[in-house]
Amino acid sequence: MKIPFLSLFSGNGTRIHRECEDLLNVGEEDSVFRETIRSLRSKLEYKADMAGWKVLGITSSIAGEGKTLACVKIAVSMASTKRKRVLLVDADVRKGSLSRGMGIPIHPGLTEFLLGPATLESLIRQTAVQDLSIISAGRSISAPADVLSGDRFRAFVIEARKEYDVVLMDCPPVLPVADAMSIREVVDGFIFIYRAGFTPLNMFQQATEEIGEKKILGVVLNGVEPKSDRYYGRYYGSYYTSPKSKDHQG
Numbered sequence: 001m002k003i004p005f006l007s008l009f010s011g012n013g014t015r016i017h018r019e020c021e022d023l024l025n026v027g028e029e030d031s032v033f034r035e036t037i038r039s040l041r042s043k044l045e046y047k048a049d050m051a052g053w054k055v056l057g058i059t060s061s062i063a064g065e066g067k068t069l070a071c072v073k074i075a076v077s078m079a080s081t082k083r084k085r086v087l088l089v090d091a092d093v094r095k096g097s098l099s100r101g102m103g104i105p106i107h108p109g110l111t112e113f114l115l116g117p118a119t120l121e122s123l124i125r126q127t128a129v130q131d132l133s134i135i136s137a138g139r140s141i142s143a144p145a146d147v148l149s150g151d152r153f154r155a156f157v158i159e160a161r162k163e164y165d166v167v168l169m170d171c172p173p174v175l176p177v178a179d180a181m182s183i184r185e186v187v188d189g190f191i192f193i194y195r196a197g198f199t200p201l202n203m204f205q206q207a208t209e210e211i212g213e214k215k216i217l218g219v220v221l222n223g224v225e226p227k228s229d230r231y232y233g234r235y236y237g238s239y240y241t242s243p244k245s246k247d248h249q250g
Contacts, residue, residue, distance in 0.1 A: 003208060004047075006191065006218035007040040023072040023101035024128065040220065041077040044191070045084075047217055053188035054161055056217065057091070057171040059180050061207035065195035066222040068097045071170040074191075079132035084165035087124070088134040091169040091183060093144050096137035098170040102127070104136050111138030114152045120159050133164075144172075149182035157186045174207035181210065189217040196223040 027033040048056065058071040071088065079086040089110060090098040096106040104125055112118040113135075123135045141147060160167045169187060172179040184190070190211055194204050208216060 003192070003213065003216050004218040006043055006220050007036060008221040022103070023069050023098070024076065026069055027073070037073045037077050041074060041081075044074065044217070045078065048166070048188075051188070051217075053217070054165065055157055055167045055169070055187045057169045057180070057183055057187040057190045058193065059171040059190050059207075059211075060173045060193045060195070061175050061199050061203045062173050063095075063176065065173070065193045065199055067173070067193045068092075068101060068170050070191075070193050070220060070222070071098065071168055072102065075132055075166075075168045076129050078166055078168075079129050082131060084131065085163075086132050087160055087164040087167045088127075088132060089160070089167060089169045090135065090137040091148075092172045092179075093137045093141065093148075094172060094177065094179070098134075099136035102134060102136075104134060106136050107139040109136035109138030110156070111141050111144075111147070113138070113156050114147045114150070115141065116152065120156065120163070145178035145182045148179055149185070153182075154186055174210055175203060184211060184215055187215075189215050191217050192219045193222055194219050196221055198223055 027037075044056075048054070058067045058074070060067045075086050075088040078084055088098070088102075090096055090106075091110060092098065093109075093111050096109075099106045099109065108118055108123055110123070113120060113123060120135075123138075124133045125135070126132075127134055147153065157167070169183065171183050171187075171190070174180045180190075192204075192208060192211075208219075
């Protein structure tokens, strides 16, 4: 199986598996991390526009690889260009990590729509970022995989696709539960987060095989050994050097 490589996270990227942080502000002080996100956004936008993909899932093989913050950072970067209206959806209804990390109530949310009678419009919350809206996970339900494979979830995705330019879903990891496989049928594709030194390669291979090559837009490598601004400045001049670092250089 050939899976395109999209990007890697260094610096604050190694922290993106933590839960319940202020996800909007994590990594903002790290110039390398910020530039990595911009580069990833550009690649994703190009690939998605070429393929006509609008509804993308962010997932991983197992929990703890950093998919939730990656999802938030990609969504924020896309919305910040003011070219696209972005909807961020907490589709990991078992945990709701995105909802907590964004500081919004977990319910009402996606599961309220899936079980009815809530409407899409009634669940949308605006964020501090212009053109970025969010729908939280919703209340806990039994057998989420069954509910996510039903007609109501398909209706949700169809309506969201009409209302927004990009829909990014923070999805459950592939291997522990069947939820991601239910979501697979209605998203255009997945972005896989793979955390180096944490997830066994055979588990990553198993997860990508279950999803299928045609449904994978690419992989983002997390957990790379961080490099300093000075290291990047050596090779790329001032592009990766923070203003503070340049002041100290005189």
